[in-house]
Amino acid sequence: VEYDDKNADAYYLRGCAYMSMKETDLAAEDFKQAVKYNKDSGELYASIYEQLTLAGMLDEAAGYLEQGLKIKGDSAAACISRGRLYLASGGYASAEEELKKALAEIEEDGKKNKKNEKNDSMAVTLYLGEAIRAQGRDDEAAEYFEEYVKEHPTDTKVLYELGELAFEEGAYDQAFTYFEQGLSCENIINRRELWTGKIAALEYMGDFISAKQEMKKYLKSYPNDEQARREFKFLKTR
Numbered sequence: 458v459e460y461d462d463k464n465a466d467a468y469y470l471r472g473c474a475y476m477s478m479k480e481t482d483l484a485a486e487d488f489k490q491a492v493k494y495n496k497d498s499g500e501l502y503a504s505i506y507e508q509l510t511l512a513g514m515l516d517e518a519a520g521y522l523e524q525g526l527k528i529k530g531d532s533a534a535a536c537i538s539r540g541r542l543y544l545a546s547g548g549y550a551s552a553e554e555e556l557k558k559a560l561a562e563i564e565e566d567g568k569k570n571k572k573n574e575k576n577d578s579m580a581v582t583l584y585l586g587e588a589i590r591a592q593g594r595d596d597e598a599a600e601y602f603e604e605y606v607k608e609h610p611t612d613t614k615v616l617y618e619l620g621e622l623a624f625e626e627g628a629y630d631q632a633f634t635y636f637e638q639g640l641s642c643e644n645i646i647n648r649r650e651l652w653t654g655k656i657a658a659l660e661y662m663g664d665f666i667s668a669k670q671e672m673k674k675y676l677k678s679y680p681n682d683e684q685a686r687r688e689f690k691f692l693k694t695r
Contacts, residue, residue: 465495469504476508484508485517492524499525499538503545522546533562537581544588552588556581579608583615595622613639613647620654624661633658649679656688665695 458467472487488505495501502525509518525542528535540555563578586601599622606615620635636655639645652675659668669692676685 463494465491465493465498465501468494469501472505473508476512481512481514484512485514488521492521497528497534497538499528499535499541502538503541506542506545531558531562533559533566533581536562537584540581540584540588544584544591547591549588549591553585553592556585556588560585579605586615586618590618590622595625598622610638611642611644613642613645613651616642617647617650617654620651620658624654624658629658629661633662652678653685660692665692668692669695 458464458471461467468487468491472484472491475481475484475487488508491501491505492498502521506518506521506525509515509521522542522545526539528538536555536559540552540559543549543552543555560578560581563581582601582605586598586605589601590598599619602615602619602622606612606619609615616635616639620632620639623629623632623635633655636651636658639651640648640655645651652671656668656671656675659665659671669689672685672689672692676682676689679685
């Protein structure tokens, strides 16, 4: 911010830091500055909406949602902005509609700039998967997630989503593969979830010896996980 006092990303990130420190007034001021310098970004409005909602600042969050949904136009960027906002606020059917419009626009304009088309379409593909899964159409959501992870094989959040979907379908070996792939990535943002998913998949595959070994290692890293401790007691009896 000292170097570039009109940098929306810097204000947003500092706002997030303030929010995590419970400095909500300072966070709110930084979020206000962020949208001042990037007022057409639905992604930014959605991210601020999520931060404020998590902090219980629902009235403030609603204001950003209303403000963001005023973004007009039928361009891919405008559709993505509205789609992202609907997704963040739970309007999943509206999110799906906007994101599918965006994908159609991106594909139409793809010949002009293939690199941007690919990057934008992958982001839309991810959001579509999330919106569709939230509506209970897991098989369709998995198709979008699989398409996304082909281009982003180290996105551990999506690998976890795919593992969960496979697990819910009873495809435990496939779930194990997704969880293991996530754990093999260099930068893991959800190690704990992936690891517990892997252990659960091993259990349901009937490989209790491996599950017990993994749980023992897991508890060395997360010794205060009481649910895992109870599960380890169970595994010792198998």
